[in-house]
Amino acid sequence: MKRIHVDNYVPKYYSGTWSWDSNKDSLHFEPHNDLENVRERYIVTNGFRFLRTMDQEEELIFRQEYMRDKNTFDGDMVIISDIIDLVLYLMPPNFLTYKLVEFLHQPQVDQLVHSLIIYFEHYLRMVEFVMIRRDEVSGQMAQTQSEQTSDMKRTLSVYLSQYRMLVARNYCEILQDKDNMAKFYHLNMVVKLSDTIGDKFFHEKILAILIQIVWISMHRRAYFVIEMEMNRLFRSDHFVPAHDEYPVFSPIERSLLYGRNKKNVNYRAQESPLIQELKLVPTEDLPILWIGKRKYRGTDIRIAEMELEYIVPASQLCLIDVAHGILGHPKHMYNTILSLNWPSVRFLNFSEEFDPYRVFRQPLIEIPKMNWVQIRKMNEHYEHFYSIRQVVKPVGYKRIAKWVKRSGIIEFFKSGGLITNVVSRxxxxxxxxxxxxxxxxxxxxxxxxxxxxxxxxxxxxxxxxxxxxxxxxxxx
Known part of the structure; x- marks a missing residue:
C-alpha cells in the first residue's frame, strides 16, 4: 500500500483550476494531477513542453530525491544550481541524456548561465524603459526629447552591449573544444566526421533549457520577451521563430536595445549577435573580456562595477546591494517551484529602509553621467597582478545517473514507493x-x-x- 505523508516543512503548493459548481452553488477546485492535459500545466518553449507546475506528490519526490542538500553553508540561499535542478525536474523526459546532464554541470556552462542572468536583468529594465518612452513621445501629450535624453540613451545602449559582450565571451569558451568541452564538440576527433544532426538537436535543447533557467530566475516574468531575445542572441534575426506575443520594436528602439555592432546581411553569411559583439570591441572595453579571469587594475569605474557584479557569489549579492532576479534570496521566501511565497514575504516586513534582497524596492535604471562614454576613453588600465580562477564542485556519476533515471524514479514512488517524512525518518x-x-x-x-x-x-x-x-x- 502506498504511504505518502506530507511534512510540515513542505510548502502547501496546490496547482489547479477553479470552476463554479452550479449543483453545489460553490467554487470547485480541480488539481492538475487530475487534469493531465490542462493548458496551465505545461509551457511550450521553442516547441518543447516543459512542466509549468507540479502536483503535491511530484513536489515531495523532488524535495526528497533531487533538491540540493540543506547542510551546505549556503543551502538556505537560492543559487544557480537550485534553478538548474528545478529545470532538470520540469524538462521533457527525452531531454535527460547523460551527455546533456553532464554538460549542464560544467564550469563553462555555469559561467554562461550566470552572465545570461546578469544580462537579462538589465535587458528587461531597458525594455521597460523603451515601452515607457514610447508612451511619453506619442499621443496628444507627447514630450519632446532633448539632446541630454539622446545622450543618456546612447550610454545605456553601450552598457547593455557590455553585458552582451560578457555573455559572448563565455559562449565562445564553450564553442572551443578545449579542456572538458572537447567531449561535447560536434566533430569526432578520431574519424573526423561531424555529427551535424545530433549537434543541431543538442543546441536546440540547450537553448530551450537556457530560456527556462533565465525565465525562472527573473521571477517568471516577461516570458515572451526573454524567449525572443534568447533566440535572437544565439540564432540572429533571420531564424527567430514568429509569435504573436513577441513585442515589436521600431528601428530606433532596436538600435537602442541591440547595440551599435548589430548588422543584418544575407542569412547565408549572417553571424549571431554574440559573435558580432566580439568582432568590434572598443579599446576601452577590452578589460571586460578578462572579467572573472584576472583582477582588474585601473581607473575605469564602469569595469570595476561589472567585475564586482560578476565575481561576487550569488549567495552574497545582498552584501553589495545588487539584484539578479531570485539569486541570493532566502529559500524560505519561495515555494518548491521557486515562486515567491507571499505570506512569508509579508511577515518579513520589508520597507525602503530594510530591503536587503530588493523585494520591496523595484528594479530601476540609474541615470548615467553626461558624456560618460567619452570620459571612459581617458581612463587608465594597469598591468594585472592577480588571476582569478573559478572552482566548481564536480558532479559525480551517481548524481548524473539519478537525473537520467528521473522518470523511472518518479514512477517507482507513484506506484508504491515510500516517501519518508519526519515521523517515518x-x-x-x-x-x-x-x-x-x-x-x-x-x-x-x-x-x-x-x-x-x-x-x-x-x-x-x-x-x-x-x-x-x-x-x-x-x-x-
Whole structure:
C-alpha cells in the first residue's frame, strides 16, 4: 500500500483550476494531477513542453530525491544550481541524456548561465524603459526629447552591449573544444566526421533549457520577451521563430536595445549577435573580456562595477546591494517551484529602509553621467597582478545517473514507493543502530570542509564559497 505523508516543512503548493459548481452553488477546485492535459500545466518553449507546475506528490519526490542538500553553508540561499535542478525536474523526459546532464554541470556552462542572468536583468529594465518612452513621445501629450535624453540613451545602449559582450565571451569558451568541452564538440576527433544532426538537436535543447533557467530566475516574468531575445542572441534575426506575443520594436528602439555592432546581411553569411559583439570591441572595453579571469587594475569605474557584479557569489549579492532576479534570496521566501511565497514575504516586513534582497524596492535604471562614454576613453588600465580562477564542485556519476533515471524514479514512488517524512525518518532512526563519530573525527571533517572553502597553497588563496569559488593567485 502506498504511504505518502506530507511534512510540515513542505510548502502547501496546490496547482489547479477553479470552476463554479452550479449543483453545489460553490467554487470547485480541480488539481492538475487530475487534469493531465490542462493548458496551465505545461509551457511550450521553442516547441518543447516543459512542466509549468507540479502536483503535491511530484513536489515531495523532488524535495526528497533531487533538491540540493540543506547542510551546505549556503543551502538556505537560492543559487544557480537550485534553478538548474528545478529545470532538470520540469524538462521533457527525452531531454535527460547523460551527455546533456553532464554538460549542464560544467564550469563553462555555469559561467554562461550566470552572465545570461546578469544580462537579462538589465535587458528587461531597458525594455521597460523603451515601452515607457514610447508612451511619453506619442499621443496628444507627447514630450519632446532633448539632446541630454539622446545622450543618456546612447550610454545605456553601450552598457547593455557590455553585458552582451560578457555573455559572448563565455559562449565562445564553450564553442572551443578545449579542456572538458572537447567531449561535447560536434566533430569526432578520431574519424573526423561531424555529427551535424545530433549537434543541431543538442543546441536546440540547450537553448530551450537556457530560456527556462533565465525565465525562472527573473521571477517568471516577461516570458515572451526573454524567449525572443534568447533566440535572437544565439540564432540572429533571420531564424527567430514568429509569435504573436513577441513585442515589436521600431528601428530606433532596436538600435537602442541591440547595440551599435548589430548588422543584418544575407542569412547565408549572417553571424549571431554574440559573435558580432566580439568582432568590434572598443579599446576601452577590452578589460571586460578578462572579467572573472584576472583582477582588474585601473581607473575605469564602469569595469570595476561589472567585475564586482560578476565575481561576487550569488549567495552574497545582498552584501553589495545588487539584484539578479531570485539569486541570493532566502529559500524560505519561495515555494518548491521557486515562486515567491507571499505570506512569508509579508511577515518579513520589508520597507525602503530594510530591503536587503530588493523585494520591496523595484528594479530601476540609474541615470548615467553626461558624456560618460567619452570620459571612459581617458581612463587608465594597469598591468594585472592577480588571476582569478573559478572552482566548481564536480558532479559525480551517481548524481548524473539519478537525473537520467528521473522518470523511472518518479514512477517507482507513484506506484508504491515510500516517501519518508519526519515521523517515518524518526522511526527508522530508532530501529537502526549506528555508531556515532568521535570528537576527533568531527573536528577532522570540519577542517576538511573548511579547507575546501578556503585553501592556502603557496601564494594562492581560495575565496568565495559555494559552487562558485574564486581563487586569486599571483601572476608568475
Amino acid at each position: 524518526a522511526e527508522q532512526e530508532l530501529t537502526k543502530t549506528f555508531v556515532r563519530p568521535r570528537v576527533d573525527q568531527i573536528v577532522a571533517r570540519y577542517f576538511k570542509v573548511m579547507g575546501n572553502m578556503r585553501k592556502v597553497e603557496g601564494d594562492s588563496v581560495s575565496l568565495s564559497p559555494s559552487h562558485r569559488i574564486s581563487r586569486a593567485s599571483t601572476k608568475p
